[in-house]
Amino acid sequence: MSRKKQKHEDHVNLERWLVSYADFITLLFVVFLILFAMSSVDAAKFQALAESFHSVKGSGASLVMPAPGSAMTQQAKVGATGQNKQKDEQKKLEEVKKKLEKYAKQKGIANNLNINMDKNGINVTVTGTILFANGDASLQPAAKAVIKDIFNIINTINNPVRIEGHTDDRPIQTPQYPSNWELSTARATNLIRYLVTDFKFDPTRLSVGAYGQYHPVVPNTNEENRAKNRRVEIMILSNEVKDQTPHSGEKASP
Known part of the structure; x- marks a missing residue:
């Protein structure tokens, strides 16, 4: 062993x-x-x-x-910078929304000035005859004061703005407006013309859209609903979607 x-x-x-x-x-x-x-x-x-x-x-x-x-470090910095910019823009848009809501209440037009906000930005919907008389596209005299007040608030930020014209489903056929397409287009472009010529708003921030009767917010079943569908939408766009065309039928929560 x-x-x-x-x-x-x-x-x-x-x-x-x-x-x-x-x-x-x-x-x-x-x-x-x-x-x-x-x-x-x-x-x-x-x-x-x-x-x-x-x-x-x-x-x-x-x-x-x-x-x-390194590329990884640079990408992280770029991502952080982008997130900070989005947060700053969101905060500014929320402040504009609050100012617009306060203005609508002070002027007693909250029922005709609907203000919503979502990821695309702020949507200010002006309904009734605040801006235009029925079947007409000329700005009402009192409308100019309202537009000035609204755009003085909007001008506190530099975001792009899109103007969209809409009508109800009542047919129109006049030498000036052969159909609701022409009427909705004239309303949107007349508002833009006033903003550029009289208010001196930066035209490079503006775009326009016209939808006639084909994007109602409610069914055209009575006069109250038709008044809601006769509207102009002032869309303050987020810089993230400024190159896109927002669908006017997509509504956000207030």
Whole structure:
């Protein structure tokens, strides 16, 4: 038994400590390489270092933080900046909405000045005969004062504005307005013309749309509903959707 035991002990590997020592040296080398890479703003060299780690450890991304000035860092900064801009714009739009609501109550026109807000921006719907008489597209004399007040509030921000004209379903056929298409178009463009020529509103912020009778907010079943469908929509657009054409039938919660 003693010979067998002695023979077994002779084969024991007394240099196993070298394995642990080699692992330690390797990890220490990796640490120094990481510190060196992070001290440099050369993203290309850093990426090469990460790829070399990938071949050894499986994923350099798990060992190496993004290099200063790398694409990943820049993307994070851009994303954070975009989110901050959206929050700032949202806050400004909410302030404009509150001012418009306060104005409508003070003037006693809250029933004809509906103000809604969603991700696209603010929608100010002017109904009834505040702006135009039935079957006409000329701005009422009292309408100009209302428009000035509304756009003095809108002008506190620089967002684009879209004007949309709508009618009820009553047919119209006159030399000036052969159909509701012409009537809704004339209402929207006459309002824009007044804003540009008299109010001196920046025309590059304006766009126009006309929908005739084909986008009612309620069924044209009675006079009250028709009065709601005869409207002009002033849409203060979020900068996120300024290049899109919002669908006037999509309404937001107040």
